[in-house]
Amino acid sequence: MEKTATLNLRVNPIVKERAESVLSRLGVPMSTAIDMYLNQISLTGGIPFAVTLPKAPxxxxxxxxxxxxxxxxxxxxxxxxxxxxxxxxxxxxxxxxxxxxx
Structure with missing residues (x-):
């Protein structure tokens, strides 16, 4: 699939650095990871993981x-x-x- 759309995002720089570190070890560029995430949203019809508050012990x-x-x-x-x-x-x-x- 051809990639022609552009996203401009503001994110927390620390979160971005941590994600880039993990993605680098996986050999996955950030743009590919974002594309994978967006594909999962469209395939599952929502956010592809549970969005919940952490449970305190x-x-x-x-x-x-x-x-x-x-x-x-x-x-x-x-x-x-x-x-x-x-x-x-x-x-x-x-x-x-x-x-x-x-």
């Missing part, structure tokens, strides 16, 4: 906690602060990104 999902459980978790957090068991937020997020490839 039950032990940290406040929507599933009783008031007592929630208060106990909050109290533990306050106790940790008072005992000095804290981290710098910037360092904690940097470590999270490093551990999770984000």
């Amino acid at each position: 039950d032990e940290i999902n406040a929507d599933l906690m009783t008031d007592e459980q929630l208060h106990a978790k909050l109290k533990k957090g306050y106790d940790d602060i008072e005992a000095g068991r804290v981290q710098n937020a910037a360092n904690a997020f940097a470590k999270f990104r490093e551990n999770h490839g984000v």
